[in-house]
Amino acid sequence: MIRVDFDKPTYLRASLGLAILSPRSQHLLPGADDEVAEPTLAPVVINRLFNGRAQVNTDVQSEEIRGELIPFKPDDSDDQEIQSSEKGVELSFGGIAGKSVTGLYGGSGHAPYRFNKKNGPSFFLRVGEHLIWGVELAPEIRRSGAEKGVSTISVTFMGKEAVTVLRKANIKNGQLEDEWVPTHKNLWEVRKLS
Numbered sequence: 788m789i790r791v792d793f794d795k796p797t798y799l800r801a802s803l804g805l806a807i808l809s810p811r812s813q814h815l816l817p818g819a820d821d822e823v824a825e826p827t828l829a830p831v832v833i834n835r836l837f838n839g840r841a842q843v844n845t846d847v848q849s850e851e852i853r854g855e856l857i858p859f860k861p862d863d864s865d866d867q868e869i870q871s872s873e874k875g876v877e878l879s880f881g882g883i884a885g886k887s888v889t890g891l892y893g894g895s896g897h898a899p900y901r902f903n904k905k906n907g908p909s910f911f912l913r914v915g916e917h918l919i920w921g922v923e924l925a926p927e928i929r930r931s932g933a934e935k936g937v938s939t940i941s942v943t944f945m946g947k948e949a950v951t952v953l954r955k956a957n958i959k960n961g962q963l964e965d966e967w968v969p970t971h972k973n974l975w976e977v978r979k980l981s
Contacts, residue, residue, distance in 0.1 A: 877901070878917040884946035889980065890915025892933040892940045895924070912977075914942055927977040939981045945974035 880886045893913035900906035900920060910925045911918050919942060933940045949971055956966035 876917050878914075878919050880919075880944035882944075882947070884944060887941055887943035888914050888917055888919070889939065889941045890917065892928075892935055892938045892979075894935045895928050897925070912942065914940060921973050921975060923973050924975050924977065927975045931977040931979045933977070933979045938979050941976075941978045941980055943976045943978075945976050947971040948974055 878888060891914070893915065895910065895912040897908060897910055900909040908922075909920050910922050911920055912924045912928060913919075924942070928940075931938075931940060949969065951967050951969050953965050954968050955963045956968070957963060
């Protein structure tokens with residue numbers, strides 16, 4: 788069963804899209820009680836589950852609403868973890884595919900790159916005394932099932948993949964417009980060893 792704290796904005800990543808969870812969609816979660824005491828509104832669903840007419844597809848079965856919870860904003864306990872993680876030795880893989888590091892999983896979280904508020908959002912992972920930065924590490928550590936302070940993990944840099952992303956760019960007369968920009972995405976493999 789998925790437990791949701793509805794006091795904080797949360798997303799549900801499913802294979803069919805991304806759904807914003809709210810109290811009015813609680814009845815759609817797997818394992819939810821069939822009897823709902825309060826009347827519920829139609830759930831807010833994004834991507835393929837949403838038909839674009841401000842109505843939810845009624846043919847979607849509750850068994851199809853599965854996925855993993857992704858916190859929209861880290862809670863206060865993450866701030867303490869970030870402060871303690873700032874002391875780690877930053878590890879760079881230098882773009883060398885196949886390079887890896889093994890150690891005790893010491894936690895992870897979302898923070899500005901290198902903990903500098905002037906930098907954009909990123910994701911850090913602590914392996915032993917080392918810090919590794921990379922947005923793509925977040926789903927990999929979740930998939931591994933590693934437990935902070937208990938699991939030994941191996942992090943391997945698998946290379947880079949060319950992607951195109953939508954970014955704001957100064958196109959004309961100082962106005963910001965959306966522009967597709969070619970870039971690269973780092974690929975990682977995180978394995979739980981014990």
